[in-house]
Amino acid sequence: MSQPVPPPPVPRRHPQSPRPVPAGIAAFGALLGVRGPDRARFAELGELLMVGDPLMDDFVAWMRTRESTPIRRQFDQALRHGIDSVDAPPAPLKTLFDELETVPDWVDARQLEVAAAAMRAAGADGLTIARDVALLGGYQFAGFNQTLLRTGALEKGSNARFAETSQWAMDVISPGGLAKFGAGYRSTIRVRFIHSMVRRHVSALPDWDEQEWGLPINQTDMAATLVGSLVAPNLGGFGIGIVHRPSEYQAIAALTRYVGHLMGVRDDLLPTSFRSAVAILQHTSSALATPDETSMRLARPMADDPLQWQYRHFAPLRRRVARSQHLSVSTAFLGPKAMATLGLPTRTPPWYPALALPGNLARSGIALLPGGRAWTAGRGDRQARALMRTMTETPATIGATTTVAEHVT
Template structure:
């Protein structure tokens, strides 16, 4: 699904103010703002979808999603060559997806996953309290979320789903062919296409105003926002990687984006290029509106529902203050105000954790230190996932199209 060179009205006339943290790193890395041509291209890409997957979903819908979904899942897990009676459109799609690009270096991807696991629970907290909450200022995203059940299903479950996808991606061997991260990423891509098809058929979706749902610009921004922004933000809380690890994170992000259906022109070529993409898409998309507080405010009290095994009432209130403090520290009070969030919270948690994380980052440089840090961090990530969501997380459950994705 792609339209011709239309730039929808949601695209601003000039670049918007980039979040302070992103702007700071861009200056340090000597990243220039988008040129006029680059900025216009981001506007055009708001009307470009994912034709290979959109064609698959169209054909599956004609054959019956309920009938064809098990065939799709079998190909995900076992390969298209081992999937009997797969229709030609699935064969064509999976032959491309399974032909891993030559530039993919699985050793570097494993290196990146190890570093990202070593970020531990604090890495997840930065993803939640900075990337996700701050992302609600990108109001173009919000139109899709609000129409696919984000309020009904709840912000806590949505973040748990996003986190489960990320943890699948950075699991041991997760991005090998048919690995859990490979499968989860292609499932997300499938769900994106279902959502795109559904919303375009709705009477209230205005392409001239909004572009396509889950378009190339939005997907590129979400890719680097999910996988690169937390690594940048982690520096502010003492989580520091080596230059080689940051480079490997860029490689992992590129491959995940390729699997997700992001066009080559929006795939980062390395970590610095990923920061450039984050900076440029932020300049095009950072336009808060009345939907921003609608989606951000429910996250304030999500920690009050978390399942702590000991002293739950006290720990829930501490967690609420903790997560507001992280948002305040990184986003600043003016951004908190625009998002409809409290502006009187002291940013106490990041300074408290900084020396602990910095010491752990230094210890990880010792022989075997990164492997130990990765194991410890992975345990803490899985533990906080159980605290946030006591039931198993199903990717796609926060959209009312979940019945099509089961």
């Protein structure tokens, strides 16, 4: 008689029961009828802390046994022009790109464009929510932080790190960005490649405790990052008056699903509707929201980043105002308890959300008019790019803030 297959090991970082999730996520979950993860789902999220990205990991493992420079040239050629443009591609490269270039039947190009336009319309305030709520709040997930700190995060700085993340997101939502070989398609696959390199590097470090932390950049972490980057800012947008049509929220879920597919996230962790996207956000948060001392180490420098931003006029004053603005957003959405956990001021009045609300509501109304969405998308894109130039004079490069990536890309 065959012996039963033992369940996969579950790292110690996985809590015994679901953790409390941020109030905003819980509120939206309740509004949409989303419940917390059941016992089976919660256990699965623990098991997936040990699962990486087999397709890309196999390619990277093979590449590391060869001279990498010519392979990287072929990789870049396939990324920009397709595997058929590569002369005599090696079998592992062809296997990888045959999979990447196969667009699933469920992808609707029109939905991707609808979602991208709605997300561009969020403009600088959309980036602000992504920075001050999604990214900063994510530092309460200690498991993420352990990998991040081993890739040179503190040395490179949070400002450059957020600029790089923002550049990836802007590539994804650019017009035609997710078309085959488009800017978002290329950036997402580059991020996937870098994730695999980091996974391989960090897991081999002598101070990496797999029994404690699991596999670096695992499936549960990737799913949480995906919905945290693309879905959570759209939830936060409600709080400052950025409101979309119901059909646009469904399109945002469809865009998130395809980006996750390109990123190497398992199908059962990808949203099929906006409600399921909120469920994934809530369930992964309940499995990962465990802060530790690394939360403060990463959050505190980020709070002061606006003091270094590039303003042409009245720079000292505008930097202080920008710091207060971003702290006001974090305090309003994360709450004093989370701010204390992150080692940040807890009493900043939520003045910026109140100030931004009327204008954003007005623009949300304009988007309903004929030609309105195109106007708000164009305006928002210009605003976001202006904020990017303010944050850093040097254009962000995908992978540039990861020390490991500097040696392999």
